[in-house]
Amino acid sequence: MRRGMQLFRQGDVAGSLAEFDRAIELDSRQKAYLWQRGLSLYYLNRFEEGAEQFRLDVAANPNDTEESIWCFLCEAQLYGVDEARKRFLEVGRDPRPIMRDTYLMFRDAGDPEKLVSTFSRGRENEYFYSSLYAGLFYESQNDMDSSKHHILAACKSPYGLRSDDYMASLARVHCQCRNWSLS
Incomplete structure (x- = not known):
């Protein structure tokens, strides 16, 4: 996870995603907490996977405002703003x-x-x-x-x-x- 974050910070978004995916391979329980992976997916234009990642994150942490917003951002690219707003994740x-x-x-x-x-x-x-x-x-x-x-x-x-x-x-x-x- 640290390596993925470091690569993202350096602008290597594809490399960061590979490291986050490797972290999931090593421990699948990590997937629901890898909001950083969702950000990498967004910047790789993999919006459907990004939205899925953020939905998992919010399911694990129902008070996570930013993951709800990033899910919206992914879904706005997929379905348009109006539909994304209808699907907006409510959080605490x-x-x-x-x-x-x-x-x-x-x-x-x-x-x-x-x-x-x-x-x-x-x-x-x-x-x-x-x-x-x-x-x-x-x-x-x-x-x-x-x-x-x-x-x-x-x-x-x-x-x-x-x-x-x-x-x-x-x-x-x-x-x-x-x-x-x-x-």
Whole structure:
């Protein structure tokens, strides 16, 4: 699992998936907890398998807001936004205000600009997450210009630049997969 995460952080998404699959071969019980595998599947455009991975994750942890959102992102690519929203995974209440608002934005077709505005003066991680998820929301709507704007903002934020958070790496991988320059 650590090797898969390291490869993903380095931008080797296919290599990361191979390592996550190897971890499952070694211990099949791990599959329901490998949300990182679902992210790799998303960036390899293997949306059906990604959605399945995130559904397994939510079944094992019914309070996991982010896995519900990522399942939506995969299913929006497969079925379109309206159908993905009908299939949206309900989860428990996330204790993090940024993730509660993000979850509601995806579930209820909210306003990503409002999300970013709400958290623009908060903690560094909140601005990062609001920008990242605003960009991902726009991508699900096929508004790639707005998606690029927000995800680049997440990458260039102080948290995005300095944090060792897996999601900060994900934002950079996202840009790499879309051929968006960070400079």
